[in-house]
Amino acid sequence: MTNMLYSFTGLILFVFGLFALISCPHPLRKILGGNVMSTGIFLFLVATSYRTDTASIDPVPQAMVLTGIVVSVSITAVALVLATRLQQSANRAMNRREKKNEGGAAEG
Amino acid sequence: MVSAESWIAVPVVVPLAAALLSFLVRRGSLFISLAAAIINVLAAAILVNQFFVSGPAQYAVGGWDPPLGISLRTDGPALIMLVLTGLTGVAISLYAWGYFSFRIDQPARAGRPEKQERFFWPLWMLQLTGLNGLFLSGDIFNIYVTLELIGVSAAGLAALSGKSASITAALRYLLVSLLGSMSYLLGVVFLYKTYGVLDLGLLQKMAGPTPGVIAALAVMSVGLLLKTAIFPMHFWLPPAHANALAPVSAILSGLVVKGSFFLLFRLWFDIFSPALPHTAFSLMGALGAGAILWGGIQALRQQRLKLLIAYSTISQLGYLLIAFPLAFTGGNSQTWSAVLFMASGHACAKIAMFMSAGTIMLHLGHDRIRELAGIRAYLPVTAFAYAAAGVNLMGLPPSGGFIGKWMMLIASLSTHQWLWALVLLAGSFLAVAYVFRVVEQLFVIPPDAPFIERHPRAGLLEWPALILALISLLMGLIAPYPLRLLDTGMAPQVVQVIGG
Numbered sequence: 001m002t003n004m005l006y007s008f009t010g011l012i013l014f015v016f017g018l019f020a021l022i023s024c025p026h027p028l029r030k031i032l033g034g035n036v037m038s039t040g041i042f043l044f045l046v047a048t049s050y051r052t053d054t055a056s057i058d059p060v061p062q063a064m065v066l067t068g069i070v071v072s073v074s075i076t077a078v079a080l081v082l083a084t085r086l087q088q089s090a091n092r093a094m095n096r097r098e099k100k101n102e103g104g105a106a107e108g
Numbered sequence: 109m110v111s112a113e114s115w116i117a118v119p120v121v122v123p124l125a126a127a128l129l130s131f132l133v134r135r136g137s138l139f140i141s142l143a144a145a146i147i148n149v150l151a152a153a154i155l156v157n158q159f160f161v162s163g164p165a166q167y168a169v170g171g172w173d174p175p176l177g178i179s180l181r182t183d184g185p186a187l188i189m190l191v192l193t194g195l196t197g198v199a200i201s202l203y204a205w206g207y208f209s210f211r212i213d214q215p216a217r218a219g220r221p222e223k224q225e226r227f228f229w230p231l232w233m234l235q236l237t238g239l240n241g242l243f244l245s246g247d248i249f250n251i252y253v254t255l256e257l258i259g260v261s262a263a264g265l266a267a268l269s270g271k272s273a274s275i276t277a278a279l280r281y282l283l284v285s286l287l288g289s290m291s292y293l294l295g296v297v298f299l300y301k302t303y304g305v306l307d308l309g310l311l312q313k314m315a316g317p318t319p320g321v322i323a324a325l326a327v328m329s330v331g332l333l334l335k336t337a338i339f340p341m342h343f344w345l346p347p348a349h350a351n352a353l354a355p356v357s358a359i360l361s362g363l364v365v366k367g368s369f370f371l372l373f374r375l376w377f378d379i380f381s382p383a384l385p386h387t388a389f390s391l392m393g394a395l396g397a398g399a400i401l402w403g404g405i406q407a408l409r410q411q412r413l414k415l416l417i418a419y420s421t422i423s424q425l426g427y428l429l430i431a432f433p434l435a436f437t438g439g440n441s442q443t444w445s446a447v448l449f450m451a452s453g454h455a456c457a458k459i460a461m462f463m464s465a466g467t468i469m470l471h472l473g474h475d476r477i478r479e480l481a482g483i484r485a486y487l488p489v490t491a492f493a494y495a496a497a498g499v500n501l502m503g504l505p506p507s508g509g510f511i512g513k514w515m516m517l518i519a520s521l522s523t524h525q526w527l528w529a530l531v532l533l534a535g536s537f538l539a540v541a542y543v544f545r546v547v548e549q550l551f552v553i554p555p556d557a558p559f560i561e562r563h564p565r566a567g568l569l570e571w572p573a574l575i576l577a578l579i580s581l582l583m584g585l586i587a588p589y590p591l592r593l594l595d596t597g598m599a600p601q602v603v604q605v606i607g608g
Contacts, residue, residue, distance in 0.1 A: 014294065021287055027279060034286045041293055048301050060176070061300065064249055068293065071256045075286055078260055082267055082279040089272040 006047035013040030027083040031076060038072040112158060113167040116180045118151035119190060119240035127233035137229040138205055144233060145201045148240070149194035156187050156593065166246065174307040179246040181309075184594040185378075185448055186243045189370055192452045193239050193363060195579070196459050199572035203463050204228060204355040206568025210470055213563070224268050224353065231268070234261040235359060239367050246308045248296050251371060252289060255335070259285030262364050265356045266348045274351035281348040288335035288368070295328030308379060317383040325380050329392075332375075335368035338429060339399035342422045346406075349421065350414040354466020357414060361421045362459035366451055369428055376432065377444060389436040396429025397531040404538025413465045413475035413546060417458070420501060420542060423535060424454045427513070430528055434519040445594040446515035449587070453508025456580035457500035463573035464494040470569070471560055480549040482557030489570040491550040496577035498543035503536050508583030 013036055020033025042065045049061040126144030130137035158165060159182055166181040168174070182190075208228070211221035238257035245251045259282065267278035296306070302320035305311060315321055337345035349361050376384070376392075403423025410416040427450055435443035467490045468483055469475045484491040500507040503514075513532060520529040563569075 014290075018287070021283065030283055034283060034290070037287075037290050038293075041290060041297060044294075045297050048297060058304075060306075061297075064300075067249075067253060071253065075256065075260055075282070078263060079279065079282050079286070082263070082275055082282060085267070085275050086272065086279060089275065093272070 003047050003050045007044050010040045010042070010044030010047060013037070013043060016040070027079075027086065031079045031083065034079070035072065035076060038068065042068055112162075113165050115151055115154050115158065116165060116167040116182060116244060117169070119148050119155075119194070120180070120237055120244065122147050122151070123233045123236040123240065127230045127237060130233060131230040134226055137226065141229045141233050142198075142201050142205070145194075145197045145236070148236065149191075149198055152187070152190045152194040155182055156191060158182075159184075159187055159593065174247070175305045175310060178250045179307065179309075180244045181246040182244065185370070185374065187593050188448050188452060188590055189243045189366070190240060192366075192455055193236070193243070196362060196455060196576060197236055199463075199576050200355055200358055200459065201232070202568055203358070203466075203572040204232070206565060206572075207353070207355050207466060207470070209565055210563055210569065213565075220270065224270070228265070228268060228353075228355070231261045231264045232355075232359065235265065235364070239363055242367050242371060247306050248299065248308060248311070249306045252293050252296055255285075255289045255292060255368065255371070258364060258367050259289060259335070262360055265359060266352045268356055269351065269353050271351065273347070277344070277347040277351050280344050284344045285335055288331040291327045291331030291334075295324040295326075295331070298324035298327070308374075312379045315380050315383050317385075321380065321383050325375065325384070328375060329372060332368045332372040333395070336365050336372065336425060337422060338395050338425060339402050339422060340395075342399065342403070345422060346415055346418040349418040349462075350412065354462060354469065357418075357466070358459040358462040361418065361462055362455040365421065365425060366455055369425065369451065373428075373447060377435065381436070386436065389433040392429050393433035393528060396426040396432070397528070399423060399426030399429065400531055400535035401426075401538070404535055404542065407542040408538065408545065411477060413468065413477055413480065414462070416477065416542060416546065417461050417465055420461075420539070421458055423538065424450075424458070424501060427454075427516070427532070427535065430531065431516055434516055434523070434525065434528060437523050437525065443516060443519045445591055446512045446519075448594065449508055449515070449583070449590065450512030452590070453500050453512060453580050453583050456576045456583070457497035457507075457509070460493050460497040460573045460577035460580065463569070463576070464490045464497070467566065467569040467573070471563070471566075477546055477549060480546065481552045481554050483550050485553050485557060486560055486562040487566070487570065489574050493570070493573040493577040494550060495543075495547050496574070496581045498539075498547055500577075500580040500583075501539045502543055503539070506584035507581050508587075509580070511584045511587050 017033045017035070017037030017040060021030050021037065024030055024033060045061045045065050049058040051058055122144050126140050130140045133140065164181065164183045166179050169178050169180060172178070208221060208225040215221050235258060238254045238261060241254035242251060242258065245254060263278045263282035263285065266281050267275050298320055299311065300306060302318060302324070303311060303314050305314070334341045349357050352360060400423050403419050403426060407416050407419035407423060410419060428447055431443050431447040465475060467487060468480065471487060500509040503509040513536065517529055517532055520532070
């Protein structure tokens with residue numbers, strides 16, 4: 001029964017993350033949404049490793065979760081770097097525009 | 109002494125080693141990567157030879173057998189994609205060599221091209237590793253890992269030009285590919301929950317029409333369609349492909365989308381085709397029809413050359429999906445191989461087109477279609493390569509596109525599915541229109557054309573494009589050889605129909 005509870009929680013988390021990834025405009029929220037999505041899948045996977053017939057658990061899903069976490073960390077890192085770059089170039093463009101406006105005002 | 113099967117590991121291990129080495133040894137990165145690309149082609153040739161001698165091979169990595177271990181395996185479709193990636197990989201490496209030395213010679217901003225080149229080689233080799241791994245893997249979770257590897261390195265490549273537009277496009281690309289691979293992973297979990305195995309071969313034996321399989325295939329397919337940029341989920345492709353550096357656009361448009369398409373193809377045809385209802389195949393065909401028409405119309409409306417080529421990619425990817433309903437009701441394996449044929453012809457042609465567009469952009473400094481007239485005067489080879497690649501997109505004989513479309517057309521007429529045949533023809537007309545929009549500009553030399561000096565090292569930019577364009581153009585003449593690869597497990601009449 002708890003097994004089912006974990007599985008459904010995982011799926012609900014997946015849907016929440018999906019919703020955030022699609023609907024939030026801010027890059028950081030999108031990245032966090034992606035993280036929530038992957039966490040949901042990992043929870044679902046961990047719940048899969050429960051076996052009713054034997055006392056031991058299935059080790060394969062756990063190996064998959066570990067691999068998945070490594071992948072998700074590296075993708076988050078790349079996405080964060082890109083988002084930072086985007087922010088920097090937007091800031092630079094804004095500064096340039098402000099300077100231009102100030103220069104124009106001084107001349108006028 | 110290494111066994112014969114261990115050659116399977118070479119296309120994965122060598123590019124990976126080259127990626128790491130070229131990241132560490134910056135000076136030699138060009139030659140390390142070039143050598144890895146050449147070794148990759150040789151390994152692919154050896155694998156093809158082994159396949160003809162002794163049939164499909166399997167290699168258990170680390171000595172662990174499935175279901176627990178991860179296996180690498182070769183079969184017809186995988187080998188075709190492997191050879192295609194290998195050949196185009198060498199051409200792209202040569203082109204990138206020429207491209208970066210041109211940019212370093214005449215930098216728009218000092219120091220930037222050197223930096224771009226430094227990161228291009230490791231990322232490109234990582235991309236090659238991911239693609240080869242995807243084609244050869246026999247394990248659905250391992251395929252997930254290669255998908256992510258492809259996604260991350262593709263986003264890195266797309267961001268390489270450093271402009272704000274390309275970084276925006278790259279971030280969107282990364283998030284889209286994350287969404288795609290996450291939903292693929294969800295499907296993997298469903299399958300594991302249902303059957304308790306991850307190996308493709310074992311799944312093939314077990315798969316039946318149970319709710320778990322249908323759900324798994326549905327989420328996996330949505331994810332992969334998103335990654336393949338099939339209409340209406342194509343929105344991320346044009347900005348990402350058009351804003352990237354020329355060699356990167358070639359890689360993304362020619363190879364990366366084919367990677368996820370190949371996986372889709374494998375899941376539907378190789379494994380789950382008995383478990384699926386007819387409507388699912390028709391739905392895929394409808395998406396393909398939408399992609400052909402929408403991509404073609406958008407390509408006609410573009411003002412910039414690279415955007416036009418990117419939209420034409422969307423249109424051409426639609427053909428690959430139209431084949432799904434045809435292969436299902438057609439019931440013969442001809443359509444099945446037509447898909448891979450179309451995919452490889454399109455890959456060669458599209459890479460050649462993006463290479464030519466890049467060469468033109470380097471010489472002119474822009475890619476506005478209206479102002480392209482006069483290119484032929486100083487870049488004759490590039491103009492010819494573009495036109496020859498265009499012949500493949502239009503589907504005129506003897507190109508690979510012709511063979512693919514012809515086989516699909518025959519399948520649709522013989523099974524009375526007229527609608528698909530109409531869409532196929534309409535797509536070809538659109539392709540003629542958008543190819544000629546550019547070609548008519550390329551071959552005119554107006555009297556007041558500006559004189560532009562040809563760069564002395566432009567040869568490295570022009571010849572790889574021409575060779576790929578010629579391969580796509582003449583693919584119809586060598587059709588029996590690739591079809592022999594696909595022949596395993598299929599009726600031998602396929603080869604006779606095409607060859608005779």
